[in-house]
Amino acid sequence: MSASLRAPVLFAFMAAALAVVGFYQSWSLSLAILNLCLISSIMALGVNVQWGYAGLFNVGTMGFAAIGGVAAVLVSAAPVGEAWSAGGWGLFLSLLAVIGTIIAIVLIRAKMPKGRARGFAVAAAILVGYTLARWAFDPAVDAIEAVDPALSGYLGGLGLPITVSWAVGGLMAAGVAWVIGKIALGLRSDYLAIATLGISEIIVFIAKNEDWMTRGVKNVTGLPRPVPYEVDLQQAPWFLERVAAWGLDPVEASSIYVKLSYALLFAAVLLVLLWLSEKALNSPWGRMMRSIRDNEAAAEAMGKDVTARRLQTFILGSAICGIAGAMLTTLDGQFTPGTYNPLRFTFLIWVMVIVGGSGNNWGSVLGGFLIWFVWIQAEPAGRWMMDVMTMGFGEENPFRLHMIESAAYMRFVLMGLILLVALRFAPKGLIPERTKLG
Amino acid sequence: MTDILNAFVVFANFVLVPGAAYGAQLALGALGITLVYGVLRFSNFAHGDTMAFGAMVTVLVTWWMQGHGVSLGLLPTALLALPFGIAATALFVLATDRVVYRFYRRQRSAPVIFVIVSVGVMFIMNGVVRFIIGPDDQNFADGARFLISAGDFRRLTGLEEGLAIKSTALLTLVVALVVMAALFWFLQKTRMGKAMRAYADNEDLALLSGVNPDRVVMVAWILVAALATVAGVLYGLDKTFKPFTYFQLLLPMFAAAIVGGIGNPVGAILGGFVIAYSEVAVTYAYKRFLGHLLPESLAPESLVQLLGTEYKFAVSFIILVVVLLIRPTGILRGKTI
Numbered sequence: 001m002s003a004s005l006r007a008p009v010l011f012a013f014m015a016a017a018l019a020v021v022g023f024y025q026s027w028s029l030s031l032a033i034l035n036l037c038l039i040s041s042i043m044a045l046g047v048n049v050q051w052g053y054a055g056l057f058n059v060g061t062m063g064f065a066a067i068g069g070v071a072a073v074l075v076s077a078a079p080v081g082e083a084w085s086a087g088g089w090g091l092f093l094s095l096l097a098v099i100g101t102i103i104a105i106v107l108i109r110a111k112m113p114k115g116r117a118r119g120f121a122v123a124a125a126i127l128v129g130y131t132l133a134r135w136a137f138d139p140a141v142d143a144i145e146a147v148d149p150a151l152s153g154y155l156g157g158l159g160l161p162i163t164v165s166w167a168v169g170g171l172m173a174a175g176v177a178w179v180i181g182k183i184a185l186g187l188r189s190d191y192l193a194i195a196t197l198g199i200s201e202i203i204v205f206i207a208k209n210e211d212w213m214t215r216g217v218k219n220v221t222g223l224p225r226p227v228p229y230e231v232d233l234q235q236a237p238w239f240l241e242r243v244a245a246w247g248l249d250p251v252e253a254s255s256i257y258v259k260l261s262y263a264l265l266f267a268a269v270l271l272v273l274l275w276l277s278e279k280a281l282n283s284p285w286g287r288m289m290r291s292i293r294d295n296e297a298a299a300e301a302m303g304k305d306v307t308a309r310r311l312q313t314f315i316l317g318s319a320i321c322g323i324a325g326a327m328l329t330t331l332d333g334q335f336t337p338g339t340y341n342p343l344r345f346t347f348l349i350w351v352m353v354i355v356g357g358s359g360n361n362w363g364s365v366l367g368g369f370l371i372w373f374v375w376i377q378a379e380p381a382g383r384w385m386m387d388v389m390t391m392g393f394g395e396e397n398p399f400r401l402h403m404i405e406s407a408a409y410m411r412f413v414l415m416g417l418i419l420l421v422a423l424r425f426a427p428k429g430l431i432p433e434r435t436k437l438g
Numbered sequence: 439m440t441d442i443l444n445a446f447v448v449f450a451n452f453v454l455v456p457g458a459a460y461g462a463q464l465a466l467g468a469l470g471i472t473l474v475y476g477v478l479r480f481s482n483f484a485h486g487d488t489m490a491f492g493a494m495v496t497v498l499v500t501w502w503m504q505g506h507g508v509s510l511g512l513l514p515t516a517l518l519a520l521p522f523g524i525a526a527t528a529l530f531v532l533a534t535d536r537v538v539y540r541f542y543r544r545q546r547s548a549p550v551i552f553v554i555v556s557v558g559v560m561f562i563m564n565g566v567v568r569f570i571i572g573p574d575d576q577n578f579a580d581g582a583r584f585l586i587s588a589g590d591f592r593r594l595t596g597l598e599e600g601l602a603i604k605s606t607a608l609l610t611l612v613v614a615l616v617v618m619a620a621l622f623w624f625l626q627k628t629r630m631g632k633a634m635r636a637y638a639d640n641e642d643l644a645l646l647s648g649v650n651p652d653r654v655v656m657v658a659w660i661l662v663a664a665l666a667t668v669a670g671v672l673y674g675l676d677k678t679f680k681p682f683t684y685f686q687l688l689l690p691m692f693a694a695a696i697v698g699g700i701g702n703p704v705g706a707i708l709g710g711f712v713i714a715y716s717e718v719a720v721t722y723a724y725k726r727f728l729g730h731l732l733p734e735s736l737a738p739e740s741l742v743q744l745l746g747t748e749y750k751f752a753v754s755f756i757i758l759v760v761v762l763l764i765r766p767t768g769i770l771r772g773k774t775i
Contacts, residue, residue, distance in 0.1 A: 055550070057550050057553065057554075059483075059557075138740070183759055183762075183763065184759075184762075187762055187766065189549070189550050190480070190481040190549060190550065190553055191696070191762060193481065193483075193550075193553060194481065194689070194692045194693075194696070194758070195755075195758070195759070195762075197688070197689060197692075198689050198693075198751075198754075198755035198758065199755070201686070201689060201751055201755075202749075202751065202752045202755060205748060205749055205751065205752065208748070209746065209748045209749070342685070343561070343564065347557055347560070347561065350554065350557060351561075354554065406568070406569045406570075406572065409564075409565045409568035409569040409573075410565060410569060411565070412561050412562070412564045412565025412568065413561070413562050413565035413566060413569070414565075415561045415565075416558045416559065416560070416561030416562035416563075416564075416565065417558075417562065419554075419557065419558035419561065420538055420555065420558040420559070420562075423551070423554065423555055423558065424538075424541060
């Protein structure tokens with residue numbers, strides 16, 4: 001198959017697979033898979049910008065997705081006025097203390113000569129700043145979390161439309177990526193991996209434990225939606241008319257309508273990001289990035305600022321992951337910090353990029369679709385397979401029950417195998433990077 | 439005077455003793471990571487799950503032995519099952535090396551490719567462990583629970599505070615010491631150990647001197663399997679066996695290996711204890727400790743805890759970042775590849 005035909009054929013195959021699910025299982029399920037495919041593709045795109053363009057090994061996707069989720073809460077949840085009046089000042093004071101400490105450290109480092117005295121001064125500033133911040137922070141947090149703990153107990157958000165949070169999530173992720181990149185990008189490649197792994201765990205720990213901000217493991221539910229609710233649709237005359245005209249069941253149709261609206265929104269975001277990524281890849285900037293990736297020394301000799309360019313791509317890729325994270329929380333309608341799992345949110349995305357084709361945006365998008373589809377469908381398929389394989393044992397046989405119950409974990413093994421097979425036999429992925437010769 | 443003694447006992451009970459056991463566990467894990475890094479030249483993301491795998495086999499054999507009435511008396515039965523766990527893990531990692539890693543070694547792939555490959559291996563081990571034993575906590579500890587319990591200690595010394603020493607804590611330290619001594623003896627004194635160090639130091643030179651690379655790699659993997667299994671089992675005995683916790687240990691273990699100087703075994707041990715003690719010391723609430731030392735009027739009302747225990751993994755990360763910024767090669771100079 002020629003290279004130019006490859007991508008359309010593979011995408012058509014993907015569409016057919018989703019259609020098969022629609023016809024044989026249900027359209028609602030098919031659209032639910034499609035929605036998560038779209039979000040996964042965006043995350044894969046973000047990882048591809050980092051890995052495929054610049055060769056940065058970021059295993060902190062989970063953290064950036066969680067930042068997006070936090071952004072969704074902070075932007076769209078209804079503000080809790082009582083909590084603000086209970087602890088807003090305290091939080092503001094502790095924020096002032098933190099900023100003051102940072103300014104003090106910067107000043108000390110600028111004014112004092114290097115040496116032991118400066119080290120002690122910095123340590124003292126940190127100690128004083130930390131004590132002040134905690135002094136203001138602790139009672140404020142207690143006061144906030146005491147406000148109606150069963151329902152709120154947190155500050156709430158701004159009450160803006162949740163789609164705004166997609167951009168905010170991207171910006172917040174970019175900000176965090178800037179800090180991490182400043183620290184870790186000067187180091188060797190696997191140190192970046194460990195640093196990003198660590199920071200993503202910490203971000204999720206913060207989301208789980210800082211109840212005043214995210215309600216922690218109590219979850220924030222009932223976030224506003226950018227699309228109508230099924231219940232409202234089922235009572236809207238225009239909708240019922242339309243449904244009746246097509247002879248559909250209103251309940252089923254409303255669910256499909258909602259999922260389809262999400263799919264259109266997500267697809268629009270994906271297309272915009274994909275278009276931007278393609279533009280970037282084929283610009284002089286993209287060529288520069290690839291030259292840095294392929295031969296760092298030569299690029300540096302040509303006067304390219306390697307570290308700064310890497311920081312740029314790291315921020316861009318992380319921002320894309322942040323956008324996807326906010327979209328995911330939007331789709332769920334709730335923020336549940338307990339569900340962030342590195343296998344699902346970081347390493348699965350990596351499988352997508354590697355299988356799809358690192359360095360090729362279309363490839364990563366395809367990888368996002370394909371791997372998510374396999375990931376979802378592997379669970380029922382695995383259970384069915386175990387069921388068939390252990391048919392010979394009795395219905396209540398403990399071995400058979402264990403096998404069926406544990407079948408869900410086989411998909412981890414499957415993902416590992418897919419990754420290893422792809423790396424070994426098709427290291428360039430399904431849609432390889434385009435290389436122009438001459 | 440008793441106040442000072444009481445304060446010391448509280449500190450020992452909550453910081454010194456648990457930190458020592460945790461440090462030994464981290465050190466064993468970090469030794470495995472550092473060995474892979476030194477000999478095979480990549481950061482092994484599957485190491486946490488290798489520990490989980492080894493511990494899982496040991497747990498299963500332990501259960502089987504317990505079912506047949508085998509017991510070590512005061513010591514946990516898991517010690518008897520440990521060799522089986524090591525053997526199974528060694529076979530597993532050797533098989534992975536043969537099927538997966540060897541190909542990339544022959545191709546002389548970039549280290550980052552090895553890291554991605556190890557992510558694939560991690561997925562598989564993760565799935566296998568959960569498939570066989572499930573994702574939940576498993577209890578396999580038996581034998582004496584405490585060397586000395588808090589109550590006994592109070593009765594013996596007449597102090598207000600008690601010092602409880604879990605038998606698993608002492609066991610961890612003793613086993614870790616034995617394993618480390620054996621490892622260093624092997625690396626320093628045996629022909630194979632010297633060959634391994636030569637290979638880690640300069641591959642081409644070692645090959646020229648007639649070192650057989652396949653044997654070095656094989657022995658290294660067996661050592662890694664043994665270290666990982668011992669670390670995993672000790673951690674499981676001391677705390678609890680749960681597959682996901684081993685993945686989470688990856689960060690502190692990497693931090694320990696890098697902080698100590700990656701590729702340097704002494705550094706890995708040092709790093710393990712540095713990380714463990716910092717974690718425990720920063721997340722410990724000093725209220726009772728200070729309560730004994732300070733006069734009544736000054737006794738703190740708050741917990742005097744620098745960071746909540748839920749952030750203990752953040753501590754290892756912060757230490758890692760600080761060391762990387764100030765001294766990227768680690769406390770004892772490790773290698774940079």
